[in-house]
Amino acid sequence: MTVRVGVIGVGMIGQDHIRRLTGVLAGARVVAVADVDPERARQVAGQAIGVTVHATGLDVIADDDVDAVLVASWGATHEEYVVACIQAGKPVFCEKPLAPSGEAAGRIVDAEVAAGRRLVQLGFMRRYDPGYLALREVVAGGSIGAALLVHCAHRNPTVQPHYVADMAITDTAVHEFDVVRWLLDEEITAVTVHRPRPNRHGGDVQDPLLLLLETESGAFVDLETSVNIRYGYDIRTEVVGEDGTVELGPVAPVVVRREGIQGSPIAADWQERFEKAYDVELQHWIDSVVAGTAVGPSTWDGYAAAVVSDAGLTSLHRGGRVPVALRDKPGLYLKDR
Amino acid sequence: MTVRVGVIGVGMIGQDHIRRLTGVLAGARVVAVADVDPERARQVAGQAIGVTVHATGLDVIADDDVDAVLVASWGATHEEYVVACIQAGKPVFCEKPLAPSGEAAGRIVDAEVAAGRRLVQLGFMRRYDPGYLALREVVAGGSIGAALLVHCAHRNPTVQPHYVADMAITDTAVHEFDVVRWLLDEEITAVTVHRPRPNRHGGDVQDPLLLLLETESGAFVDLETSVNIRYGYDIRTEVVGEDGTVELGPVAPVVVRREGIQGSPIAADWQERFEKAYDVELQHWIDSVVAGTAVGPSTWDGYAAAVVSDAGLTSLHRGGRVPVALRDKPGLYLKDR
Amino acid sequence: MTVRVGVIGVGMIGQDHIRRLTGVLAGARVVAVADVDPERARQVAGQAIGVTVHATGLDVIADDDVDAVLVASWGATHEEYVVACIQAGKPVFCEKPLAPSGEAAGRIVDAEVAAGRRLVQLGFMRRYDPGYLALREVVAGGSIGAALLVHCAHRNPTVQPHYVADMAITDTAVHEFDVVRWLLDEEITAVTVHRPRPNRHGGDVQDPLLLLLETESGAFVDLETSVNIRYGYDIRTEVVGEDGTVELGPVAPVVVRREGIQGSPIAADWQERFEKAYDVELQHWIDSVVAGTAVGPSTWDGYAAAVVSDAGLTSLHRGGRVPVALRDKPGLYLKDR
Amino acid sequence: MTVRVGVIGVGMIGQDHIRRLTGVLAGARVVAVADVDPERARQVAGQAIGVTVHATGLDVIADDDVDAVLVASWGATHEEYVVACIQAGKPVFCEKPLAPSGEAAGRIVDAEVAAGRRLVQLGFMRRYDPGYLALREVVAGGSIGAALLVHCAHRNPTVQPHYVADMAITDTAVHEFDVVRWLLDEEITAVTVHRPRPNRHGGDVQDPLLLLLETESGAFVDLETSVNIRYGYDIRTEVVGEDGTVELGPVAPVVVRREGIQGSPIAADWQERFEKAYDVELQHWIDSVVAGTAVGPSTWDGYAAAVVSDAGLTSLHRGGRVPVALRDKPGLYLKDR
């Protein structure tokens, strides 16, 4: 069976997923697209054969030739499309963030709980990175004891002009919100955002930030977000346990020795760093559609990340420590890990 | 277009390629198989829908529903199948080695030259490994000057019971024969095989070996092959230039600190180490079938490796330095790099 | 000239310095000792020829045969001995901490300012470590831009039974208080101490701690102190600038590949990790005594660290962010960097 | 007791040892010097108090105020001075090489055997490097099984104008001749020197070389010597055993991330790389003089290295494999390891 995928939103990430579904992964075919910019939708559709251009995302979801939907549109539109997919009983892959607020995300939880089965996979691709998978295996294996601290850094060389201050929380730190929950298998309970001396490259955006997260077990997480650090895209995570630590390892294709330096190249951007994770993530989704069961990051994971983001934004704007208040976890998500 | 692939030989590597074509890569479907063991062929075919089992490899090639052929049978049979593919005008991916001798490989060269176009891609997967690609880019870029020396180690933790002494040359060292030719963009001109103190785990097989290769430009290559070294699968390559060096970098998913040691896991076997290279290799082949042009390691590359292997076997058995005598390179292969 | 050194306090660190002065470094000789435990003083003195045992530290200082004094007694006694040395005009090397409170340390500042010249070198040995020296050179060189963040970890496998909760600030974190001031060339302005989930090995001691330091320029420092982490003694420091970062590098004598792991030994304790730093530190002191000018970490550095420690203790006990209030820096210390 | 040292030869290395004896190490004092250039001897002596300048090295040895002698003159003069020290019963530290030929070195062995006790320590400083010590401990510990192969590289960025072709054997490779003997605790039995494509920076000197050494147990050693490689001073050694490997680890004070590269500085020269080894080496010598027993690399080690060098020179000039023929090992050296 070839899964016939409809794609809503064909900007940079949407086009990248289409490339992946078409030329890299097994078992899927893109059959329909829509975009807020109809001309862009037509251009992207024209690059392949048999791709229908729809006027709206809802038309994509309603299309009988569409088995499953990939939502890569602007975050504010996710709620409408994902809820429509759930109501249509169609599997949906939704790029992060699930929704721009915990409240909106909570309504998607309601919809899926009402549907009575998981239909949503959220695009937290790091859970498919070999480094993060190995990290989690060590933490879960118990050889370093209970996790007490996590040290994270999330660095981008530059950001696009449309990057505004809040995005350091909602677009950047949100990846670590999910990673921490997943690595430690527990919820985040409070967020404090500190504002260090600003980077001269940062313009109006307060950059870097230093976030402090607390978890249910009492673990503390410090998280640096730097989005103008020029030298490369660099992701660092170390979990400190009672008996030892585990951190993401070095991944350097080569070591060059020249002119007094032994050096390795650093990834230029997230596409390069997480290329394989994106591939594995989306292949798992296609396979899950065939198997009939959603896997991976869930609506609940998206909801929790959104509520933590809300707390992060409050702390960023007002200062101080902001507790995170999650609703009770519905039974639908209890068996996930 | 979905490429319909016939697979000849469904042992370990053949089955792995079928898994890849079916569930990992885009654009291909396995439609026919054959194996020297008909029962095994039936079992493998039974795991998917619409796969025809043929009595012989030649029947696979003759099948009109087969667009392209993947040869993963025993090395001694490659010549027959690859030549038949060439004569049938069907693209063929052939696992290494191309043939068990330079003479046999030369006949495949003759067949392809007679056909007047490249139809063969040889399974030297390292050319698709990110590490080797980066290594070659640095060497070709000139920043370390001309390559004067190459240091290689090729280590397997254990080998299968059927591994006999000659395979240290024909199955193990052959990868470096190709890698050196490709990295330095020149031919190997002589081989000397030394026999160090044997590993107690090696039984009757002389292990390790220390090979010395010489190239057209006068570069020297030392190559350790160890096939019983227990600790893991480990591939090391360093190119020493006039002004600097470049070597394969560290690829460790995590670093664990426990009990006085900071350590990283080592790959268990070649499947793990070169997983991505195998994926990229075969996707390139599928894409080339669609595009109508063979790419990557050529019949000439397989021929040159086979002639170097012949020299290596002579040196292994009789000792001393054995020159490598290649025929003139046909024009068909001149544009390759 | 051979510097004749009197040593006050011959516990573990005192004995180690005597070993160093006697058998490792050039230009010094131990001629007198005193200890709160007279028997221990006699034993240590008995291991060499010509070492006088005095009843008290003040007697050591008063001894005409003593050119310079090394204070390695309990921290609470430092003020008395260092002030006496200053008043006697004798150069003094004082182990850290300078004094158990900012107030006590301030009185030593007063004494030295009254004397009108620097006589004190404080035992912040990390300033002599090749790694820290290289770190500081990169930061000062400007190639990574202004320092915005510093990430530190200070880990001990275990601590002695007499280690109590406050020592995580006064004995452990105090090293980073000094290192941060020295690396960034500015003062610390506030301290916040967080209490993560406790290590089960920690007994009554709250361990680990996560400290947040702020500096004059607005840089933020996160500092993990772990003193029961079992796996080894591990010190990590990374300075994050506007354009790049610099961190302490790997220092592993060997890499061993065995049983699926490539691993390097981790230092067992601070003596091993900072062996060379201790040697260089004390040789600099001896040389400075000969040259007639105190060098290295000053009384001011000890005072600043003590005031930051005071703030750290307040935050540890009461919680929250505690500002650091330093007196004006006397001219005597202005030229130091 | 302060050892009164006479230094013969006050060129670069001699002056460096004087600096070390005077200002770095404990327990020694330089009291006499001589040099082939009397003016240079006077200048060096003038930098300290109480240093006698002698007309000849023999006068230094005969000086009653000289307890022990350090020979750092030109290699061709070592035999005369070391034999004179032995005959005078004075401990002597002799820079490598012991003598310019196995024959000359053999005469020193004869002299010391006649004296009936070890008086000579040879300046193979690598035996005191923490990396090499750890390497040897792992090999001797047996955890990687018997040593089967050793991979070595010895790289200098540039060499002095007086460096001639033979010195690649007698000055450069000689360090590995000793290291291999010491790591594997056995003698080298044959040498083959290969001449790769020459480095364009090498002028008349054949550079690099690729040496192949064989040992009594059948282990093979490949050794690259590169003396014009520009990028830095780099020493690499990996011992390959039956069950694993051990190699010199990374020693980088810092890692800097800037402009797409994560890089560490490489040592500029041997003084920087082996600074600590030189210090420890010479302190051991001073301590051994006080203790009355020579330690460390012996006359036999110098003799064996000289005979291997002879074989290396023969292979360099005539080509081919040259066996190494050592005399029987005198009982005086049997207990050394």
Ligand SMILES: [Mg+2]
């Ligand atoms: Mg994603």
Ligand SMILES: [Mg+2]
């Ligand atoms: Mg292959």
Ligand SMILES: [Mg+2]
């Ligand atoms: Mg100290």
Ligand SMILES: [Mg+2]
């Ligand atoms: Mg030396």
